[in-house]
Amino acid sequence: MEKILYLPTHEYIRIEGTKGYIGISEYAAKQLGNIVYIDMPEPDDEVSAGEEFGAIESVKAASDLYSPVSGTVVAVNEALVDEPGLVGKDPMAQWIIEVEMDNLDELDGLLTPEAYAELCAHETH
Amino acid sequence: MENLKKTPLHGRHLQAGAKMSPFGGFDMPIEYKGIVEEHEAVRNHVGVFDVSHMGEVFVEGPEATRFVNYIFTNDVTDLAPGRILYGMMLKPDGGTIDDLLVYRMAPERYLLVINASNIDKDVAWIMTHAQAFDVRAVNCSDEWAELAVQGPEAEATLLKVLGIDATGLPFYGFKESAGMIVSRTGYTGEDGFEIYATPERIDGFWQKLLDAGVQPCGLGCRDTLRFEAGLPLYGDELDENITPVEAGLGIFVKLDKPDFIGRDAVAAQKAAGVDKKIIGLEIEGPAIARHGYEVLDSEGNQVGTVTTGYRSITLGRNLAMALVDASHAALGAPLQVKVRKKTFPAHVIKKRFYTPNYKK
Numbered sequence: 001m002e003k004i005l006y007l008p009t010h011e012y013i014r015i016e017g018t019k020g021y022i023g024i025s026e027y028a029a030k031q032l033g034n035i036v037y038i039d040m041p042e043p044d045d046e047v048s049a050g051e052e053f054g055a056i057e058s059v060k061a062a063s064d065l066y067s068p069v070s071g072t073v074v075a076v077n078e079a080l081v082d083e084p085g086l087v088g089k090d091p092m093a094q095w096i097i098e099v100e101m102d103n104l105d106e107l108d109g110l111l112t113p114e115a116y117a118e119l120c121a122h123e124t125h
Numbered sequence: 126m127e128n129l130k131k132t133p134l135h136g137r138h139l140q141a142g143a144k145m146s147p148f149g150g151f152d153m154p155i156e157y158k159g160i161v162e163e164h165e166a167v168r169n170h171v172g173v174f175d176v177s178h179m180g181e182v183f184v185e186g187p188e189a190t191r192f193v194n195y196i197f198t199n200d201v202t203d204l205a206p207g208r209i210l211y212g213m214m215l216k217p218d219g220g221t222i223d224d225l226l227v228y229r230m231a232p233e234r235y236l237l238v239i240n241a242s243n244i245d246k247d248v249a250w251i252m253t254h255a256q257a258f259d260v261r262a263v264n265c266s267d268e269w270a271e272l273a274v275q276g277p278e279a280e281a282t283l284l285k286v287l288g289i290d291a292t293g294l295p296f297y298g299f300k301e302s303a304g305m306i307v308s309r310t311g312y313t314g315e316d317g318f319e320i321y322a323t324p325e326r327i328d329g330f331w332q333k334l335l336d337a338g339v340q341p342c343g344l345g346c347r348d349t350l351r352f353e354a355g356l357p358l359y360g361d362e363l364d365e366n367i368t369p370v371e372a373g374l375g376i377f378v379k380l381d382k383p384d385f386i387g388r389d390a391v392a393a394q395k396a397a398g399v400d401k402k403i404i405g406l407e408i409e410g411p412a413i414a415r416h417g418y419e420v421l422d423s424e425g426n427q428v429g430t431v432t433t434g435y436r437s438i439t440l441g442r443n444l445a446m447a448l449v450d451a452s453h454a455a456l457g458a459p460l461q462v463k464v465r466k467k468t469f470p471a472h473v474i475k476k477r478f479y480t481p482n483y484k485k
Contacts, residue, residue, distance in 0.1 A: 033144075033345075034161045036436045037411055039465065055465060057413050059160040059435065060345055062465075 004092075005068065005110035007050075008119060013068040014095065015107065020069055021095035024056060027120045029091040032058040038084045040076045040096060047071060047099060049106045054096070056087070069106045071099040132177035133270045133324030134331055141335075143343060149241030151178040154343040164349050164438045166340035167313050171276035173334045174342045178241035181269045181321065182251060185234040186260035191383070193235050196254055197227055198369060198391070200382040204229045209297040209308060212369075212377045214250065215387025219368035219394065223247050224359055226310060228299055236306070240359045254386070270327035274334070275317030275342075275350075277482065283307075283318055286337040287330055291318055296485045312347060314354025314481035352433050353440065355405065355477035361416060361432040362403050362446055370394040371448070372403045373476065402454040403432065405476030406445040412464040414445035414471070419463040420453075428453045431462065437478060444478050445471075 003015045010028035014021040029035075037057040047053045047067040054065045075098040079086060086094045111119065129152040138145065143154035154175065156163060166172040184193060193201050199212030206229045214222040223243040228236035239247045248264045255262045274282060283289040291307055294300065299308030304322065311317035320330065335341060348358065357363045362372050369378050370391050378391050408414055414434035422428045429449030437444050445462065453460060458473040 031144075033156060033159055037413055039412065052465075057436075059349060059438065060155070062413065062415050 004113060005107060006113070006116035007066055007068045007110060009064075009066045011066055011068055012092070013107075013110070014092075018101050018104070019074065020071065020099045020101050022053075022067060022069075022097050022099060023095040024065070024087060024091050025116070025120075026091055029088045032056065032063065032088065034059050035084045035088045038080050038087065038096060040080070041073050043073050043075055045073045047073060047097070049109075056096075057084075065096065067099070068110050069099060069101050070103060071101040074098045074100050130178070132175055133328055134175045134177060137328070137331060138175065141341060143341070146344075148344055149178055150244075151241055153178060154341070156343040156345040157341045160343075160345040160349060161438055163340055163342040163346040167276045167315055167342060167346065167350055168439055169277070170340070171274060171278040171282045172340045172342035172346070173331065174273040174275065174344075174347055175271075175331065176273045176319070177270040177324070177327065179271055180239040180241060180244035180247065180264070180266040181271075182237040182239060182248060182262055182264050182266070183230075183234065184237060184251070184255070184260055184262045185231075186258070187233060188258040189233040189235055189260050192255060192258040192260045193227060193237075194383055195258070195385050196251065197225075198378040198385060198387070199227070200379040201227060201229060201235070202382060206231055207298055207300065209299060209310060210377075211297075213363070213374070214247065215368070215385075215391065216365060217387055217390065219370070219387045219390030220365040221359070221363045221367055221369060221372070222250055222365065224357065224363055224369075224374075228306070228308065230301065242360060268323070269321050270324040272320045272327055272330055272334075273311055273313075273317060274320065274339070275311045275313040276315050279315070279317040280484075282334070282337070282339060286333050286339070289320075294318075296483050309484070312356060313350040314356070314479055315350075316482060316484045348433070349435055349438050352435055352444075352446070353437055353479035354481050355446075355475070355479075357403070358433065362448075367403070367448065368394060368399075371399045371401055399451050401429070401448055402451045403446055403448055403476065404454045405474045405478060406431075406434075406447050406460065406462065406471045407474050408434075408443040408445065408462055408469050408471045410469040411443070412462070412467065412469045413443050414447070414462040414464060420447045420449050420471075421461040421463060421468060422453060423459050423461065425461070425468070428460070439479055442478075444474075446476050
């Protein structure tokens with residue numbers, strides 16, 4: 001079953017078995033505007049839940065990217081190296097890293113789509 | 126958020142769906158359509174900015190010229206009415222209180238245009254020093270609104286849309302009529318104008334310009350534009366710990382005029398050289414250097430800090446301005462920039478990355 005969960009810092013993780021695809025939410029993409037660079041880890045790098053794994057740069061500023069889970073980077077989205085702006089166009093399809101998760105229990109601490117939507121609604125007001 | 130000031134056009138910005146953010150104590154529009162689109166509109170066509178957050182202080186009286194010359198680094202002695210000078214107000218130690226434009230309205234009447242973030246501090250400074258002179262200084266920041274119309278089509282737009290004929294205005298010249306000031310000035314590296322008038326009038330101009338299809342522009346592209354032209358932003362390239370000489374703005378500091386506050390400090394720097402300097406940097410690699418990032422020498426020792434950095438929209442290169450030890454400021458000098466956990470090679474280049482297209 002496919003399942004999507006969020007961090008309050010606007011990263012999502014799409015879960016397929018023990019694999020997770022991590023990217024930024026539609027809301028975050030809209031807030032960032034034109035994306036010009038994504039600083040991504042390398043395959044085989046370790047990521048930790050709640051810790052920074054890279055950064056996404058809009059014209060204006062760099063924003064850290066936080067990992068919703070702990071695990072090992074299996075792949076990065078190579079298309080974003082030459083065309084980081086793709087994330088802004090379709091953030092849910094254009095994941096940034098694919099991770100093999102260490103501990104599925106970590107998912108319990110993440111926001112459901114409903115809880116995340118509520119958080120965004122509060123941020124805009 | 127509750128304490129933020131609003132410009133008279135605040136409602137217009139919300140209506141237009143602008144992204145808003147605090148700047149200089151005001152809730153200001155950062156972008157409407159997108160920083161890239163707005164930046165390109167100004168470089169290639171024309172754009173309009175609400176810059177009503179800027180402060181306006183009028184100084185008049187028998188000793189106005191003497192007084193302005195005492196608090197200002199540039200020399201207004203021979204400035205003709207209708208002309209403008211750029212310069213700074215300094216502390217006695219040479220640190221910059223603010224950078225500003227001085228308009229000579231009449232032989233003994235001046236308009237000082239100051240940064241929003243510094244209005245309270247500047248007004249206090251001006252009032253304190255004005256006591257020793259036969260002058261009257263009035264802070265009119267809340268009564269005046271201001272638009273900047275910038276870009277190669279600015280002159281034609283002023284004439285066609287607003288009925289303002291600015292054709293004959295020289296660069297850093299202005300005209301005043303019926304409570305409105307129009308100057309050929311700006312902060313983008315393009316030809317353009319700044320219009321000062323009552324909030325009601327500025328609101329009308331803003332609507333006319335938007336109705337005519339002129340791109341509204343936010344502070345986001347104001348910063349990318351000024352950055353490419355190598356213009357300083359107070360708080361980044363200038364502050365109370367940076368002198369104009371260190372910022373590479375020594376030509377706006379005139380030593381051959383009557384004494385002014387900070388003169389001895391900057392004269393010493395001009396004579397002996399500076400210890401630190403604002404430079405331009407090109408980063409070799411995909412990373413973007415941002416304000417506050419460390420600048421390292423080739424051995425990895427920190428020799429400075431990035432003051433502003435972008436992937437230049439016009440030039441497509443990763444560029445930055447940085448304050449570094451003067452021993453590393455020579456053109457071509459190899460440096461590195463620390464971007465998060467990695468370091469990237471960089472080298473010193475001229476900080477006027479983009480050659481301005483001023484009409485002179």
